[in-house]
Amino acid sequence: MTGFIVRRLLSSVLVVILTSMFVFTLFFKGLGDSPAVNACAKLHNGHCNPEALKSIKHQMGFDKSLVSNYGTWAKGIFAGRNNVYVDGKEYNCPAPCMGISIMSGNTVFHDLKQKYPATVTLAVGGASMYLVLGVILGSLAARWRGTSADRLLVGSSLIVSSIPFYLVALLSWIYLSLQLKLFPTTGYYPITQNPAKTVAWMMLPWLVIGLTNCTSYARFTRGQMVETLNEDYIRTANAKGVKTNRVLFKHALRAAIVPVITIFGLDFATLLAGTIFTERIFSIDGIGNWGLTALSTPIDINVVSATVLVSSILVVVANLLVDILYSFLDPRVSIA
Amino acid sequence: MSTDISERPDGMAAPANPDEPFLVVENLTVKFPTHDGLVQAVTDLSYTVERGKTLGIVGESGSGKSVSSMAVLGLHDPKHTRLSGSIRVDGTEVIGAPEDRMRKIRGNSIAMIFQDALTALHPFYTIGDQISEGYRIHHRVSKGEAKKRAIEMLDRVGIPQPNRRVDDYPHQFSGGMRQRAMIAMALVNDPQLLIADEPTTALDVTVQAQILDLLQDLQREFNSAVIIITHDLGVVAELADTTMVMYAGRAVEYGATREILTHPEMPYTWGLLGSIPEVAGDADVRLIPIPGNPPSLLNPPTGCSFHPRCPHVDKVPGDLCRTTLPDLLPGDRGENHVKRCHLANPGEIYTEEVLPEIAPDLIDPETGEMIAELAAVDPDEI
Secondary structure, three states, X not given: OHHHHHHHHXXXXXXXXXXXXXXXXXXXXXXXXXHHHHHHHHHOOOOOOHHHHHHHHHHHOOOOOHHHHHHHHHHHHHHOXXXXXXXXXXXXXXXXXXXXXXXXXXXXXXXXXXXXXXXXXXXXXHXXXXXXXXXXXXHHHHHOOOOHHHHHHHHHHHHHHHOOHHHHHHHHHHHHHHHOOOOOOOOOOOOOOOHHHHHHHHHHHHHHHHHHHHHHHHHHHHHHHHHHHOOHHHHHHHHHOOOHHHHHHHHHHHHHHHXXXXXXXXXXXXXXXXXHXXXXXXXXXXXXXXXXXHOOOOOOHHHHHHHHHHHHHHHHHHHHHHHHHHHHHOOOOOOO | OOOOOOOOOHHHOOOOOOOOOOEEEEEEXXXXXEOOXXXXXXXXXXXXXXOOOEEEEEOOOOOOHHHHHHHHOOOOOHHHOEEEEEEEEOOEEXXXXXXXXXXXXXXXXXXXXXXXXXXXXXXXXXXXXXXXXXXXXXXXXXXXXXXXXXXXXXXXXXXXXXXXXXXXXXXXXXXXXXXXXXXXXXXXXXXXXXXXXOOOOOOOHHHHHHHHHHHHHHHHHHOOEEEEEXXXXXXXXXXXXXXXXXXXXXXXXXXXXXXXXXXXXXXXXXXXXXXXXXXXXXXXXXXXXXXXXXXXXXXXXXXXXXXXXXXXHHHOOOOHHHHOOOOOEXXXXXXXXXXXXXXXXXXXXXXXXXXHHHOHHHEOOOXXXXXXXXXXXXXXHO
């Protein structure tokens, strides 16, 4: 077990490093020296002379190679950096330094810490909603498979999954929040200050994420349950005189839930990495919205790199956790 | 004779009759409506089992063996099954009984052992949990007591170190041990009727013998009625007091096991006997397979359902085999041995034509006649 975790952690670290290199290279090459040109134009009111540009390029490191720039960036994460120049101003960036955000002028890590609670709150609430709803609906549909209720569920999940998510989010915001005022304010209210207010503000985004995703979970769970209900051990349970509900929710669900949890682990990691539409439409100040804003001109390359790095770490960690969880869920799987 | 195959008037079905055998199945018909049509899984089946006795049900896959015994436990989904006839367990009618009442019977007075214990046991729960669950459903006891009972049962079926093994998962058991655990699970509530559905099919031969011995011991100990479903006539010879041969959802031969094995009167039973390899026998003796495939139950053959595969059709005058379903009637061997066949002289055909081919050992090489002492071999020694 420990050996497995150590090996998986090492390969996970490798994946994260490669991702960061890839993203850094893409943006460094893609943007060229445009950040320096932008900074120069800003500092000299549009009258940037070659002398000034050269000195700004030197300050920002554009006169050095890609590898050296990546080295500086990567070293900063562990050791911190001094003398980081953004728009001609000098900043001090303690470890873990992911650079300075052009938008806010703060260190990226400082902003990241500020944005994360909103995204985590959104993801945890939305994901638990669709997991619980989906599994319960799916189990019941499997219980009454072939009935009109079952067909309604399968049909509605097709309809829901064929509507683009942003449309559902936008329409529910327009109707439920703006017009009917059922959920007058949406957004993130710090959960440590007033949890009730957090729940009230988050309810609509949670519902939107929960309801749009629960249908696919319900269908997946239903499929797994129908398969499990045909297993011999379900017949054994019935032959023992076990009550129908106990057969369904103890014997069948226990086996059917394993693949559902696997998918859920990966979906949840994606949610944690930021839900751009939900955060944008419901004005939640989270990672997704932050990353999207960073992509407007001028591109806030440090913010973009940071969001990509964090989401790659999340996905990799989620994969690892799912694998470890598997060995607890299924006694036949032993990881060594 | 432990079984009674005579028809009972319906009036006797309702009150519990102390003289009635523990299990009485009368005119049981099971049909499954499917998209392709109505599947006639079991047709007009009647049999009885008394306490302390064993009935063997023999037949090919799809002959209705398992379907009929699942009906005894009411395990068919009522929405997708049409049941008719009567099944009385200790005088109580099972067909049409409400789920609540069936649940009290299942696993309690009737228990079932399934074929492949690896798939029949839940992979995610420990052996102990699964055994004690069965106990706690029918007894108001604490988890600790139920676990103690599970350990006791594992010990009884011969699992070494039951204290430790009780917390193992099914995949940590060997095939034979899993089947033992399955038996322990079935016996945890001291059932009066045990239905064993091919209990040894998935096991090694040596383990098979152990499991059969165990079943026999337990039956003697608990005096329960046992139905053993198998396609192996050896198992039947070993365990069963009476034997019913099924083909295409119907009983085709029914009587005392010794009778059926030594004086079979139905060509299908001859075919089954001819398909058994004999360990001590001559290596040159050919196995004689039954030609063809089991019939479709969607579209059963007209007349006798065995006629398309029967090598003796031309011995029956006219088109009788193809047009008329033979009744289950006594043959030459008396009231207690019934068969479903038009052949007028099955005993003669068996000794003169079938036996020399399937068991040449039993024919005297000099006179060319059957050695009567050998042919009437004791079923315990087969």
